[in-house]
Amino acid sequence: MYLLTAEEMRAIDRVAIEEIGIPGVVLMEHAALSVLAEIEKSFGDVKGKRFAAFCGRGNNGGDGLALSRLLIQKGAECYVFLSGTMEEIGGDAGTNLGVLRGVGGYIAEVTQKESIKFIEKQVKESEVIIDAILGTGIKGDVRGINRDLIEFINTVGKPVVSVDIPSGLDSDTGRPMGIAVKSDITVTFGYPKVGEVIYPGAEYAGRLVVADIGYPARIVEEINPAGRLATREELPFIRDRERDTHKGNYGHVLVIGGSKDFVGAPAISSLAALKSGAGLVTMAVPSCVAGMVSGRILEVIPLSLGDEDGYLGKVALDEVLTMIDRFDVVAVGPGLGMGEPVKAFMDGLIKNCPLPMVIDADGLNNIEPTALIKSKAPVVVTPHPGEMARLTGRKTEDVNSDRINITREFTRRYKATCVLKGARTVIAVENRYYIIPTGNPGMATAGSGDVLTGVIAGFIGQGFSPTDAAILGAYVHGLAGDMLAKKRGEYGITATDIASYIPVAINELKKRM
Numbered sequence: 312m313y314l315l316t317a318e319e320m321r322a323i324d325r326v327a328i329e330e331i332g333i334p335g336v337v338l339m340e341h342a343a344l345s346v347l348a349e350i351e352k353s354f355g356d357v358k359g360k361r362f363a364a365f366c367g368r369g370n371n372g373g374d375g376l377a378l379s380r381l382l383i384q385k386g387a388e389c390y391v392f393l394s395g396t397m398e399e400i401g402g403d404a405g406t407n408l409g410v411l412r413g414v415g416g417y418i419a420e421v422t423q424k425e426s427i428k429f430i431e432k433q434v435k436e437s438e439v440i441i442d443a444i445l446g447t448g449i450k451g452d453v454r455g456i457n458r459d460l461i462e463f464i465n466t467v468g469k470p471v472v473s474v475d476i477p478s479g480l481d482s483d484t485g486r487p488m489g490i491a492v493k494s495d496i497t498v499t500f501g502y503p504k505v506g507e508v509i510y511p512g513a514e515y516a517g518r519l520v521v522a523d524i525g526y527p528a529r530i531v532e533e534i535n536p537a538g539r540l541a542t543r544e545e546l547p548f549i550r551d552r553e554r555d556t557h558k559g560n561y562g563h564v565l566v567i568g569g570s571k572d573f574v575g576a577p578a579i580s581s582l583a584a585l586k587s588g589a590g591l592v593t594m595a596v597p598s599c600v601a602g603m604v605s606g607r608i609l610e611v612i613p614l615s616l617g618d619e620d621g622y623l624g625k626v627a628l629d630e631v632l633t634m635i636d637r638f639d640v641v642a643v644g645p646g647l648g649m650g651e652p653v654k655a656f657m658d659g660l661i662k663n664c665p666l667p668m669v670i671d672a673d674g675l676n677n678i679e680p681t682a683l684i685k686s687k688a689p690v691v692v693t694p695h696p697g698e699m700a701r702l703t704g705r706k707t708e709d710v711n712s713d714r715i716n717i718t719r720e721f722t723r724r725y726k727a728t729c730v731l732k733g734a735r736t737v738i739a740v741e742n743r744y745y746i747i748p749t750g751n752p753g754m755a756t757a758g759s760g761d762v763l764t765g766v767i768a769g770f771i772g773q774g775f776s777p778t779d780a781a782i783l784g785a786y787v788h789g790l791a792g793d794m795l796a797k798k799r800g801e802y803g804i805t806a807t808d809i810a811s812y813i814p815v816a817i818n819e820l821k822k823r824m
């Protein structure tokens with residue numbers, strides 16, 4: 312699903328209204344009708360119910376005024392609070408103000424903070440608050456009475472429905488512009504806005520409903536926004552397995568990892584690759600830990616490589632490269648540890664490996680990103696924000712505050728599909744990026760990233776392109792976590808639990824495809 316910035320949304324509005332000739336007030340009516348429909352769906356028949364609608368002076372306020380009139384016509388009581396005076400409202404919003412007055416709606420002008428105490432009673436009597444103060448037209452930090460009203464709405468303790476976007480939220484960054492409404496439901500028009508699906512914006516938006524208000528599809532296609540929200544319907548298609556096939560048809564994944572410091576990580580990735588449907592998985596670890604890990608997963612083929620003081624190094628590299636044509640894809644990094652031998656191993660592997668690679672964890676911690684440019688085959692990197700910080704010479708907080716741009720920049724510079732993990736994983740591929748909506752804080756647990764590495768490699772082995780495998784893998788990984796959390800709660804989920812749910816998640820997805 313397209314994911315839009317405020318500028319892209321404005322361009323769509325402009326083409327729809329000025330070039331195609333759809334009157335703005337028609338779009339506004341559709342917008343209001345779509346919010347009404349969602350209110351009826353969520354709160355039932357509106358007849359006899361009380362609403363408090365806060366309307367700003369721009370078009371977002373106009374949507375709110377049209378909605379208030381529709382509510383009144385359906386038999387609801389609706390107090391309308393304008394953040395300004397009626398004279399200040401013009402254009403399509405002005406038209407709707409006129410119509411609302413025509414049907415006899417109650418309208419109060421709230422122009423200063425001191426007046427809020429006079430409306431408190433009416434607001435507290437209302438069952439639902441409608442937030443139509445600010446939309447995508449916000450400029451700078453929220454000022455004046457709009458700020459006071461947002462502050463007030465957040466203290467009332469009634470369900471809030473936001474029109475298009477929670478007032479005060481930046482449509483592009485998902486950050487409040489000083490302050491923002493904390494909504495229960497946001498009905499957004501046309502397409503979701505970037506800031507509504509990434510954090511912290513997603514938390515402000517509450518349940519996000521995307522409403523079609525009649526923008527012709529060709530407008531967005533021509534604008535071709537870079538952002539996409541990964542949705543079930545648009546995921547790479549997972550085919551049924553053909554009957555006359557064997558394990559050789561589903562890819563042989565080579566997982567390389569482990570060191571004297573970490574023994575479990577490559578095993579978790581190997582298990583996950585199998586759970587994603589890989590035909591064969593070989594797990595290569597330094598010989599010093601081979602005895603500890605091989606045999607833990609009976610289905611995995613163990614491969615013991617030469618070790619250098621407990622780490623993989625040059626000898627291991629030669630061994631891997633000699634037998635590389637036995638495999639279809641390499642997943643490298645989990646548990647490798649740090650140090651010179653590992654650096655040499657990773658450097659040589661990236662330069663010489665002819666197979667697609669998924670590089671994670673210490674596979675990333677031991678390289679400079681410029682090394683990726685020299686890879687012979689497509690590479691997927693799966694850093695968490697800490698790893699991304701090291702790769703790009705930033706602080707982790709800085710990575711997290713600009714996740715999309717940093718991920719896109721990484722892919723552009725180093726020619727690798729980049730998966731930046733964390734709440735709302737971002738995946739950059741060439742000139743697009745995807746936000747993965749699945750996953751939950753229960754997945755913030757040791758080894759859950761190793762599961763993702765195995766799943767992506769497993770999908771590449773089964774014939775998905777590395778970018779498709781990254782998108783599908785991240786979605787499935789998060790869905791497995793969500794299904795687990797739904798069943799058992801978010802506490803105490805382990806990485807192997809997530810791996811064991813990968814087949815369940817794939818099955819669930821296939822049902823809807």
Ligand SMILES: NC(=O)C1=CN([C@@H]2O[C@H](COP(=O)(O)OP(=O)(O)OC[C@H]3O[C@@H](n4cnc5c(N)ncnc54)[C@H](OP(=O)(O)O)[C@@H]3O)[C@@H](O)[C@H]2O)[C@@H](O)CC1
Nearest residue numbers: 324335368369370371446447448449450451452453454475
């Ligand atoms: N016809 C269309 O295009 C359609 C548009 N649609 C709807 O319109 C919305 C976009 O409308 P928009 O562009 O009018 O801007 P909007 O979000 O109402 O904000 C402007 C108002 O906010 C104020 N304000 C701004 N910044 C502020 C700040 N920092 N602090 C305080 N105040 C601030 C600004 O005040 P001013 O600068 O004038 O003092 C002005 O009053 C969009 O989200 C969707 O809901 C749909 O109906 C479909 C058709």
Ligand SMILES: Nc1ncnc2c1ncn2[C@@H]1O[C@H](COP(=O)(O)OP(=O)(O)O)[C@@H](O)[C@H]1O
Nearest residue numbers: 695732733734750751752755757758759760761
């Ligand atoms: N709050 C969250 N919401 C969604 N996904 C999360 C959340 N926390 C963690 N995850 C997911 O869990 C995985 C954690 O990976 P990572 O940090 O590499 O862990 P590890 O290094 O222990 O394997 C990532 O895929 C990440 O997206």
Ligand SMILES: [K+]
Nearest residue numbers: 445474476478
């Ligand atoms: K709003």
